[in-house]
Amino acid sequence: MTDCWVEGAAGSLFDVDNLPWGVFSLPGEEPRVGVRIGDLVLDVAPVAAAEMLDSHHVFQEPSLNALMAEGRQVRASLRTWLTGLLTDETERDLVEPHLLPLGEVTLHLPVEVADYVDFYASLDHASNVGKMFRPDAEPLLPNWKHLPVGYHGRAGTVVPSGTDVVRPCGQRKAPTEDSPSYGASRRLDIEAELGFVVGTGSALGSRVAVADFADHVFGVVGLNDWSARDIQAWEYVPLGPFLGKSFATSISHWVTPLEALDAAWCDLPGQDPEPLAYLAPGSARGLDIAVEVELDGEVVSRPPYSSMYWSPAQMLAHMTVNGASLRTGDLVASGTISGAERDQRGSLLELGWGGQEPFTAAGRERTFLEDGDTVTLRYTAPGTRGGRIALGEVTGTIVPALD
Incomplete structure (x- = not known):
């Protein structure tokens, strides 16, 4: 079992066995999809685009609905992909620039509630x-x-x-x-x-x-x-x-x-x-x-x-x-x-x-x-x-x- 390379995340309540999804924004920017790791938010959209994931467009949305609609298999495969990014040191140069301190982002309602x-x-x-x-x-x-x-x-x-x-x-x-x-x-x-x-x-x-x-x-x-x-x-x-x-x-x-x-x-x-x-x-x-x-x-x-x-x-x-x-x-x-x-x-x-x-x-x-x-x-x-x-x-x- 490989540890997470993100400082402070390994062994925390938000280690790679968690990886909750949310929606965040930076000042002057539109809300988009992120994943929490430790006390940081991973801006998923640019990383997914760099890796040319088929579903990279869903991470630019202002809610999780488009991502959630992709279904169980996509959800599981994205989790495997994220775990790999955050535990493989060779991925660090790609991922680290897109890790944002929680205190610098605004968090939003994660889901457009239907019923x-x-x-x-x-x-x-x-x-x-x-x-x-x-x-x-x-x-x-x-x-x-x-x-x-x-x-x-x-x-x-x-x-x-x-x-x-x-x-x-x-x-x-x-x-x-x-x-x-x-x-x-x-x-x-x-x-x-x-x-x-x-x-x-x-x-x-x-x-x-x-x-x-x-x-x-x-x-x-x-x-x-x-x-x-x-x-x-x-x-x-x-x-x-x-x-x-x-x-x-x-x-x-x-x-x-x-x-x-x-x-x-x-x-x-x-x-x-x-x-x-x-x-x-x-x-x-x-x-x-x-x-x-x-x-x-x-x-x-x-x-x-x-x-x-x-x-x-x-x-x-x-x-x-x-x-x-x-x-x-x-x-x-x-x-x-x-x-x-x-x-x-x-x-x-x-x-x-x-x-x-x-x-x-x-x-x-x-x-x-x-x-x-x-x-x-x-x-x-x-x-x-x-x-x-x-x-x-x-x-x-x-x-x-x-x-």
Whole structure:
């Protein structure tokens, strides 16, 4: 196994077993495709042109969509090519002039999002929410263990990490109030999630089997599904989330290619009753990804993605079983990642138990988000070289509602 020759990259969270894709720009230049190695960004377009790669044109685009649409075989061959460039000293003279310090570039939304679907795949999260809102009934609704529950979100409000989040306004009605009122959300929340980005689409009327997941999904992003719980609670019956979710969804600048997670696949914690055959319970697998939720500089939770009940492939299979098509740039989110312990809960709703049990962050008691709060989500996973890799982090700061 040959080490990376890029200074500071070998053994880091962004070694050659990672190589996430993103979109960057330099001052006065148009955005284009880059790959992160260590604390540098490789400007891929001039290197690919010099080597006369057939697909060199896709690296000059302002999003990853053209690259992702090339398909699984091209994705894998480009990864092999990049690994060779960054581990073979004879390629150094060609590559090194095109390595740019992260601090000198501007990072952009990596994907032109086509459709956005958000699932609800954590048993612990769904159970916690059920206990809070239906204390006298079963926590899970009857369908939850039979299918991956989800809803369609708003692709146009997916924003890159670092974008401020404006506190949303809408109708709210507390249980103690006789009628609804309009105003800024008082119960603004986060949801620590994982997002899966579709590279290769599918035809309308076809289905994507569990076994075909890697043929369609290009890679993974960190994702924060910001949620206005008071707006959501009043609007969601009978059709589900709407304004309480659609104001902003943050994703990481970097898309970790699926191949970088080869060492992270793990068994699901168990599904009972056994799902229907199209969900292929015998072959569906989970991911061993560790998450950190940081609020104003203090880690308040460490949710484990390995605890998720429904697998990514099962979510995609269910989403398309009715013949719904996939498009390049579709974003499929996991839903809140939560574990069994309090310090593994991926939302403030759960950490503060609906505002009834405040938790401590930055030296004071907290429940929901306040103006000026900054939330950062970080993700790591086992790498194929025996260490760990980092997925792109997601950060956002809450700013006051518009007048």
